[in-house]
Amino acid sequence: xxxxxxxxxxxxxxxxxxxxxxxxxxxxxxxxxxxxxxxxxxxxxxxxxxxxxxxxxxxxxxxxxxxxxxxxxxxxxxxxxxxxxxxxxxxxxxxxxxxxxxxxxxxxxxxxxxxxxxxxxxxxxxxxxxxxxxxxxxxxxxxxxxxxxxxxxxxxxxxxxxxxxxxxxxxxxxxxxxxxxxxxxxxxxxxxxxxxxxxxxxxxxxxxxxxxxxxxxxxxxxxxxxxxxxxxxxxxxxxxxxxxxxxxxxxxxxxxxxxxxxxxxxxxxxxxxxxxx
Numbered sequence: 255x256x257x258x259x260x261x262x263x264x265x266x267x268x269x270x271x272x273x274x275x276x277x278x279x280x281x282x283x284x285x286x287x288x289x290x291x292x293x294x295x296x297x298x299x300x301x302x303x304x305x306x307x308x309x310x311x312x313x314x315x316x317x318x319x320x321x322x323x324x325x326x327x328x329x330x331x332x333x334x335x336x337x338x339x340x341x342x343x344x345x346x347x348x349x350x351x352x353x354x355x356x357x358x359x360x361x362x363x364x365x366x367x368x369x370x371x372x373x374x375x376x377x378x379x380x381x382x383x384x385x386x387x388x389x390x391x392x393x394x395x396x397x398x399x400x401x402x403x404x405x406x407x408x409x410x411x412x413x414x415x416x417x418x419x420x421x422x423x424x425x426x427x428x429x430x431x432x433x434x435x436x437x438x439x440x441x442x443x444x445x446x447x448x449x450x451x452x453x454x455x456x457x458x459x460x461x462x463x464x465x466x467x468x469x470x471x472x473x474x475x476x477x478x479x480x481x482x483x484x485x486x487x488x489x490x491x492x493x494x495x496x497x498x499x500x501x502x503x504x505x506x507x508x509x510x511x512x513x514x515x516x517x518x519x520x521x522x523x524x525x526x527x528x529x530x531x
Contacts, residue, residue, distance in 0.1 A: 258284055294393040295355045298386065302362050309362055313502035317358045320492030324354050344394060349405050352390030353412060353486075356383045357493050361503060368509035375510065376417060383413035411451045412486050419444030419487070424511040433498045440494065441487050448483030449476055 262279040269275065303309045303317075328350055332343065360382055367375045387409030391402040422443030427436050456475035460468050497507040 302359050316500050320496050323492045345401050348390050348394040352387040356386035364506040364510035384410050415447040416444050416486055418447035444487045445483035449479030452479035
């Protein structure tokens with residue numbers, strides 16, 4: 255974390271009497287911010303907290319609670335999945351950070367999205383997630399490499415899946431809402447949408463190939479969709495719990511999904527015998 259400045263890189267190989275064992279040193283200027291790859295994502299989150307007037311409230315800082323929880327879980331899981339640094343690890347890091355910060359930004363801006371046509375709200379939410387994914391790619395210094403394209407495609411697919419899950423849960427809870435009912439429908443909707451997206455994408459890919467193993471490939475896509483849907487749901491669950499438990503975020507959640515059967519914070523106070531001033 256404290257490494258920066260000019261680094262000398264030397265390739266070394268023992269080739270006996272055939273030549274030099276070491277190459278000429280190559281100097282590379284390593285910047286201090288390379289050690290904090292997600293700095294730009296956090297800057298975006300802080301800007302949303304500071305620049306949006308409605309977020310200048312200490313209760314808005316509760317958004318860091320689900321962020322901390324999911325990041326600790328990811329750190330523990332990553333030690334098991336990627337015991338050694340690799341390009342795959344970097345791809346999943348960028349995707350995970352983009353998703354988690356994207357959900358946080360989306361929840362902080364949900365009150366801005368709720369006063370529109372539902373389809374427009376959906377498109378704006380999807381656009382926000384994809385833009386956060388692009389910022390995540392730039393934060394990790396991937397530029398426009400094949401890895402960055404993979405991350406953006408996956409970001410779009412996963413964001414679409416979870417947003418469809420939210421739409422489905424909101425539709426099923428429109429007349430009868432409870433927190434448990436909502437998160438159960440969200441789980442089903444997210445997994446079904448993830449599987450559907452994977453099958454459609456793989457079907458389009460197979461349509462341009464001559465493989466005879468299409469059934470096996472679609473089965474693999476189905477399994478991958480199930481796994482990704484389950485992981486995606488577990489990532490978004492802490493944010494939903496925050497929306498249920500915090501009156502600050504519950505009002506935004508209500509404004510975005512417009513669930514008529516959901517008790518908002520002011521209504522809850524009236525039910526408990528408080529009067530508003």
